Amino acid sequence: xxxxxxxxxxxxxxxxxxxxxxxxxxxxxxxxxxxxxxxxxxxxxxxxxxxxxxxxxxxxxxxxxxxxxxxxxxxxxxxxxxxxxxxxxxxxxxxxxxxxxxxxxxxxxxxxxxxxxxxxxxxxxxxxxxxxxxxxxxxxxxxxxxxxxxxxxxxxxxxxxxxxxxxxxxxxxxxxxxxxxxxxxxxxxxxxxxxxxxxxxxxxxxxxxxxxxxxxxxxxxxxxxxxxxxxxxxxxxxxxxxxxxxxxxxxxxxxxxxxxxxxxxxxxxxxxxxxxxxxxxxxxxxxxxxxxxxxxxxxxxxxxxxxxxxxxxxxxxxxxxxxxxxxxxxxxxxxxxx
Amino acid sequence: xxxxxxxxxxxxxxxxxxxxxxxxxxxxxxxxxxxxxxxxxxxxxxxxxxxxxxxxxxxxxxxxxxxxxxxxxxxxxxxxxxxxxxxxxxxxxxxxxxxxxxxxxxxxxxxxxxxxxxxxxxxxxxxxxxxxxxxxxxxxxxxxxxxxxxxxxxxxxxxxxxxxxxxxxxxxxxxxxxxxxxxxxxxxxxxxxxxxxxxxxxxxxxxxxxxxxxxxxx
Numbered sequence: 001x002x003x004x005x006x007x008x009x010x011x012x013x014x015x016x017x018x019x020x021x022x023x024x025x026x027x028x029x030x031x032x033x034x035x036x037x038x039x040x041x042x043x044x045x046x047x048x049x050x051x052x053x054x055x056x057x058x059x060x061x062x063x064x065x066x067x068x069x070x071x072x073x074x075x076x077x078x079x080x081x082x083x084x085x086x087x088x089x090x091x092x093x094x095x096x097x098x099x100x101x102x103x104x105x106x107x108x109x110x111x112x113x114x115x116x117x118x119x120x121x122x123x124x125x126x127x128x129x130x131x132x133x134x135x136x137x138x139x140x141x142x143x144x145x146x147x148x149x150x151x152x153x154x155x156x157x158x159x160x161x162x163x164x165x166x167x168x169x170x171x172x173x174x175x176x177x178x179x180x181x182x183x184x185x186x187x188x189x190x191x192x193x194x195x196x197x198x199x200x201x202x203x204x205x206x207x208x209x210x211x212x213x214x215x216x217x218x219x220x221x222x223x224x225x226x227x228x229x230x231x232x233x234x235x236x237x238x239x240x241x242x243x244x245x246x247x248x249x250x251x252x253x254x255x256x257x258x259x260x261x262x263x264x265x266x267x268x269x270x271x272x273x274x275x276x277x278x279x280x281x282x283x284x285x286x287x288x289x290x291x292x293x294x295x296x297x298x299x300x301x302x303x304x305x306x307x308x309x310x311x312x313x314x315x316x317x318x319x320x321x322x323x324x325x326x327x328x329x330x331x332x333x334x335x336x337x338x
Numbered sequence: 339x340x341x342x343x344x345x346x347x348x349x350x351x352x353x354x355x356x357x358x359x360x361x362x363x364x365x366x367x368x369x370x371x372x373x374x375x376x377x378x379x380x381x382x383x384x385x386x387x388x389x390x391x392x393x394x395x396x397x398x399x400x401x402x403x404x405x406x407x408x409x410x411x412x413x414x415x416x417x418x419x420x421x422x423x424x425x426x427x428x429x430x431x432x433x434x435x436x437x438x439x440x441x442x443x444x445x446x447x448x449x450x451x452x453x454x455x456x457x458x459x460x461x462x463x464x465x466x467x468x469x470x471x472x473x474x475x476x477x478x479x480x481x482x483x484x485x486x487x488x489x490x491x492x493x494x495x496x497x498x499x500x501x502x503x504x505x506x507x508x509x510x511x512x513x514x515x516x517x518x519x520x521x522x523x524x525x526x527x528x529x530x531x532x533x534x535x536x537x538x539x540x541x542x543x544x545x546x547x548x549x550x551x552x553x554x555x556x
């Protein structure tokens with residue numbers, strides 16, 4: 001029997017005694033003053049017992065106070081897990097949960113710190129370019145040099161802008177509660193629009209950018225996110241494919257799924273690196289400074305928000321990279337919902 | 339004075355080349371570690387500006403390899419990480435100074451001058467010989483207190499000769515410190531500039547060592 005039930009039993013016994021005395025007193029016509037005189041000690045003792053801490057063993061109370069202190073300490077300074085062994089069994093599950101919360105918090109904190117460190121590092125590069133080339137433009141000895149410097153300033157500004165856009169997209173998508181307005185989106189139509197948008201970028205490298213036949217392929221999605229997703233996949237393909245290369249975009253339907261694939265004949269990504277490139281600020285090749293290192297992290301996050309499956313494989317004949325994103329089809333989702 | 343710039347970002351690399359050329363340096367620019375190692379094998383540099391994050395490796399390895407070969411050329415590293423850890427590791431790997439991106443051209447130039455001066459074992463920023471002074475920062479030369487107008491190449495040649503006072507400097511050594519890879523060198527340019535210098539500083543200031551080179555007597 002634990003302290004709490006013992007305490008309740010005592011209170012119950014007291015109440016019963018009190019009730020019995022009350023009945024007796026009414027029967028025997030006691031005057032009110034006597035009535036009060038007898039009742040007061042009963043009431044006071046019931047109250048005292050109800051408020052008493054004595055019945056919860058002192059040791060357990062102290063351990064709760066210690067736990068509170070331990071938690072406070074971890075908020076202020078160290079983040080080590082609280083040791084369970086010093087505590088009574090009843091409190092152990094609470095400690096386990098608190099420790100879990102600490103780990104979660106610490107992970108988030110670390111992620112945020114790494115993110116801002118990386119973001120500021122990535123931003124310094126275009127800023128350094130702008131600063132330097134502007135100085136050159138000011139000091140330039142002839143028009144050709146000035147024009148060249150200003151063109152470089154523009155390039156660096158563009159790169160910085162793209163980086164900031166990507167950072168914003170990613171932080172918007174990773175906010176704790178993302179609510180995407182989802183509607184029926186035709187995957188083929190979004191893909192073909194993106195292909196048209198990026199055609200110029202591909203032409204600059206003389207890359208043949210083609211798209212396969214597509215029909216009405218409906219998925220339940222946020223159109224803006226799908227646009228961002230395909231845009232990122234295509235940009236990556238263009239950046240990592242050599243001059244005169246080829247990129248093919250296809251949209252296909254399965255029984256319950258709709259898949260968009262971007263296949264290039266570029267350098268590909270070695271198998272062991274495929275998991276890694278999904279992380280923020282990791283580029284498949286450091287050589288290309290054009291990329292922000294955020295594209296695939298954004299893609300991955302959009303997939304998560306759409307219950308879509310992302311896979312990175314080799315292209316046909318083991319050449320290049322094939323990125324596929326498979327969504328559940330719109331009608332299936334509608335049925336599932338009821 | 340010849341500088342090797344190792345920087346993989348095209349915009350920053352291009353800017354440094356233009357900026358350092360304006361400061362009178364002969365600049366060679368490479369974009370990766372392998373080319374940096376190759377350049378250092380074949381060319382003698384007075385200074386090296388080195389980005390840490392290179393596509394095919396770490397810039398610090400370039401410095402380490404250099405120091406292992408006992409080459410003392412001053413190295414300034416560039417980093418985009420404003421983190422003590424990176425600065426410490428860079429300096430400990432054998433670099434002499436560092437700059438964090440973004441930086442001012444002015445500061446890069448000043449740090450390079452300081453590194454070069456220390457490398458030469460000079461305390462004073464101004465080089466003095468007889469009644470002639472040369473100020474590398476202000477790009478000024480005086481003779482007997484009077485300011486003398488020198489062309490940029492004349493100035494550079496005078497600095498090379500003054501820094502190696504008492505030693506014979508060959509014509510090709512002078513050319514190496516004046517011209518980067520992509521610059522055309524005409525066969526008699528050095529003679530023309532030496533002639534100009536003599537006119538302004540006096541016939542005896544620079545001696546010709548026949549078939550070898552030039553020398554300023556100690």
